[in-house]
Amino acid sequence: MGGDHGPESTIPASLDRLRENPNLQLILVGNEQILVPLLEQALIDFKGRLSIQHASQCVAMDESPSKALRNKKDSSMRVAINLVRDGQADACVSAGNTGALMATAKFVLKMIPGIDRPAIISSMPSIFGHTHVLDLGANVDSSAESLFQFAVMGAEVVKALENISDPKVGLLNIGEEETKGNEQVKAAAKLLESSDLNYIGYVEGNSLNAGDEKVDLIVCDGFVGNIALKSIEGAAKMITSVLKESFGKNLLTKVAALISYPVLNTIKNRIDPRLHNGASFLGLKGLVIKSHGGADALAFKTAIHLAEVEVEKNVIQKISEQVEHALSRRESA
Amino acid sequence: MGGDHGPESTIPASLDRLRENPNLQLILVGNEQILVPLLEQALIDFKGRLSIQHASQCVAMDESPSKALRNKKDSSMRVAINLVRDGQADACVSAGNTGALMATAKFVLKMIPGIDRPAIISSMPSIFGHTHVLDLGANVDSSAESLFQFAVMGAEVVKALENISDPKVGLLNIGEEETKGNEQVKAAAKLLESSDLNYIGYVEGNSLNAGDEKVDLIVCDGFVGNIALKSIEGAAKMITSVLKESFGKNLLTKVAALISYPVLNTIKNRIDPRLHNGASFLGLKGLVIKSHGGADALAFKTAIHLAEVEVEKNVIQKISEQVEHALSRRESA
Numbered sequence: 116m117g118g119d120h121g122p123e124s125t126i127p128a129s130l131d132r133l134r135e136n137p138n139l140q141l142i143l144v145g146n147e148q149i150l151v152p153l154l155e156q157a158l159i160d161f162k163g164r165l166s167i168q169h170a171s172q173c174v175a176m177d178e179s180p181s182k183a184l185r186n187k188k189d190s191s192m193r194v195a196i197n198l199v200r201d202g203q204a205d206a207c208v209s210a211g212n213t214g215a216l217m218a219t220a221k222f223v224l225k226m227i228p229g230i231d232r233p234a235i236i237s238s239m240p241s242i243f244g245h246t247h248v249l250d251l252g253a254n255v256d257s258s259a260e261s262l263f264q265f266a267v268m269g270a271e272v273v274k275a276l277e278n279i280s281d282p283k284v285g286l287l288n289i290g291e292e293e294t295k296g297n298e299q300v301k302a303a304a305k306l307l308e309s310s311d312l313n314y315i316g317y318v319e320g321n322s323l324n325a326g327d328e329k330v331d332l333i334v335c336d337g338f339v340g341n342i343a344l345k346s347i348e349g350a351a352k353m354i355t356s357v358l359k360e361s362f363g364k365n366l367l368t369k370v371a372a373l374i375s376y377p378v379l380n381t382i383k384n385r386i387d388p389r390l391h392n393g394a395s396f397l398g399l400k401g402l403v404i405k406s407h408g409g410a411d412a413l414a415f416k417t418a419i420h421l422a423e424v425e426v427e428k429n430v431i432q433k434i435s436e437q438v439e440h441a442l443s444r445r446e447s448a
Numbered sequence: 449m450g451g452d453h454g455p456e457s458t459i460p461a462s463l464d465r466l467r468e469n470p471n472l473q474l475i476l477v478g479n480e481q482i483l484v485p486l487l488e489q490a491l492i493d494f495k496g497r498l499s500i501q502h503a504s505q506c507v508a509m510d511e512s513p514s515k516a517l518r519n520k521k522d523s524s525m526r527v528a529i530n531l532v533r534d535g536q537a538d539a540c541v542s543a544g545n546t547g548a549l550m551a552t553a554k555f556v557l558k559m560i561p562g563i564d565r566p567a568i569i570s571s572m573p574s575i576f577g578h579t580h581v582l583d584l585g586a587n588v589d590s591s592a593e594s595l596f597q598f599a600v601m602g603a604e605v606v607k608a609l610e611n612i613s614d615p616k617v618g619l620l621n622i623g624e625e626e627t628k629g630n631e632q633v634k635a636a637a638k639l640l641e642s643s644d645l646n647y648i649g650y651v652e653g654n655s656l657n658a659g660d661e662k663v664d665l666i667v668c669d670g671f672v673g674n675i676a677l678k679s680i681e682g683a684a685k686m687i688t689s690v691l692k693e694s695f696g697k698n699l700l701t702k703v704a705a706l707i708s709y710p711v712l713n714t715i716k717n718r719i720d721p722r723l724h725n726g727a728s729f730l731g732l733k734g735l736v737i738k739s740h741g742g743a744d745a746l747a748f749k750t751a752i753h754l755a756e757v758e759v760e761k762n763v764i765q766k767i768s769e770q771v772e773h774a775l776s777r778r779e780s781a
Contacts, residue, residue: 179627240686241682242685242686242689252622255622256630256631287675289588289670289674289675289678296588297671298589319675319678320674320675320676320677320678320680320681320682321678321681321682321685322682323679323682324679324683324685324686325681325682325683325685325689326682335675338622338629338672339671339672341622341653342620342652342653342672342676343653343675343676343679345622345652345653345654346653346656346657346676346679346680346683347680347682347683348653348658349653349654349655349656349657349658349659349680350656350658350679350680350683351683351687352575352654352657352658353574353575353657353658354687354715354719356575356658357575357718357719358715361711361714361715361718362711364711364714367710368710370707371704371707371708371710371711372708372711374703374704374707374708375695375704375705375707377700377701378701378704378705381694381697382687382691382694386686386687386690
């Protein structure tokens with residue numbers, strides 16, 4: 116039900132994924148009076164793989180997380196997360212209110228022992244493919260210990276999604292020299308240096324999109340990560356807007372646009388944020404994927420696919436194991 | 449002498465500005481054995497307006513600020529800043545090592561009374577023109593009081609450069625709601641709300657390039673500002689790289705590029721970072737402008753021009769007055 120487009124995006128995306136992955140089973144959670152009429156044919160076509168779980172309430176995009184948690188006990192996001200807790204679903208995918216989704220997930224699923232705070236991870240397009248980044252906004256003022264835990268958890272996501280065994284981990288900072296940065300970052304660097312992780316040192320903001328191939332995972336505080344992410348969105352929006360304006364100026368530029376269309380389309384596909392949609396909440400005893408609120412069907416499909424891969428690769432279980440390993444390793448040191 | 453290109457950029461830029469502004473006088477500070485042969489004709493053409501000040505040393509781009517301060521007492525940047533302190537120059541423009549330039553400027557020029565820490569301000573291209581942002585990396589872990597002081601100082605720069613009387617000031621945060629953000633940002637918001645400034649509230653990362661017209665000056669901690677700036681640089685680099693690659697792919701795409709050249713050129717001019725080059729150090733008793741280290745002649749020229757405008761508008765004097773006003777206003781409250 117969530118996001119700016121609701122079932123308009125989520126339903127076509129769901130049906131597409133059911134078509135593409137014959138092993139996928141989906142439970143669509145929401146108001147059945149709205150969903151049933153939209154799914155009549157699909158419930159027949161995907162019998163046994165598609166079902167509806169009724170939820171009478173819906174969390175508004177601007178609702179405060181605490182109010183949603185208190186007053187919306189039958190919201191679509193709460194019911195979907197309950198399904199994960201009860202083992203009836205392997206993951207929950209939502210385009211709804213981020214704060215409410217995080218608060219509900221934390222309350223219902225509980226934290227993995229040893230993890231202080233949950234974090235949000237996503238991938239970003241880059242010159243060499245993409246880079247994974249966390250935290251993107253679950254926390255502000257993260258301690259060095261939290262940053263270290265983010266790295267341990269994020270590394271498991273990167274291993275699963277990229278099929279690599281030893282992802283290169285960088286710490287986001289304002290310079291590559293040892294003396295740079297704030298106290299938390301400097302202390303986190305020490306923890307990472309003495310860990311099992313493949314820690315490569317500090318990286319700067321330009322590594323997010325234009326870094327060399329040296330880094331697979333970038334770790335930062337959620338305040339910094341969220342502002343970097345939004346800054347990049349703003350820069351991309353500005354460039355797109357200038358492109359559109361310049362190519363739409365007059366007849367000549369419009370002809371140029373027509374001729375360049377295949378090229379401009381390739382470019383769009385390379386950096387299309389919809390193909391990177393889906394952020395995973397880490398640190399919880401269950402998998403929750405947040406889709407961008409403005410996701411269209413293609414973008415929401417990407418988020419569902421992300422959930423499928425993380426379930427298949429057993430990411431939550433692996434995170435629990437690695438966290439336990441990292442903590443016991445430190446205790447015995 | 450500084451920057452990646454040294455006199456190759458700084459000299460043509462200087463001569464261009466001397467040609468364009470008949471009221472401008474420039475003292476080029478550096479090794480005269482290098483500079484004199486390059487300037488023989490120029491010293492005649494701009495007699496009375498162009499001179500050389502010898503400096504026997506040069507701070508390396510990767511030299512530590514403390515070492516530069518201790519060991520390079522006759523470096524070009526130190527000598528240039530001395531000229532400002534002694535009233536022989538109204539401003540110093542350098543493409544050298546940022547940390548060393550800041551440390552030297554702070555040591556030689558001293559701080560304006562009432563200002564705790566210096567800050568770096570620059571403008572960024574945006575959909576609606578440009579936005580001014582500070583701090584871009586002089587500080588980490590800025591207190592609420594520092595953020596407030598940045599706003600007071602930044603507002604004077606915006607007034608001078610944009611010819612507006614009451615610039616709209618926003619505080620960079622991870623959401624626009626009151627409850628969002630870290631402790632420093634929330635406390636800074638309270639200080640700004642009760643000030644004389646035209647404070648408009650929180651803005652998010654996308655406001656840097658793609659904000660609506662509601663904000664003229666964005667205030668943030670230097671850690672956050674530097675990472676946002678570098679993230680934007682990375683995003684722009686990725687998009688440029690994908691553009692080049694896609695248009696250069698084969699004969700057809702190359703023809704498309706040729707036809708689209710005027711359009712692509714317009715776009716480049718709109719968002720060319722060289723036309724936004726030049727960051728001002730604020731909080732010091734003298735004007736120092738930092739050019740990007742990679743600046744070519746066009747970019748360095750922009751930085752010189754920035755210095756001219758800030759001198760003409762008496763920005764340093766106005767900052768001192770406003771800081772005094774803001775402090776006495778608070779004391780009497």
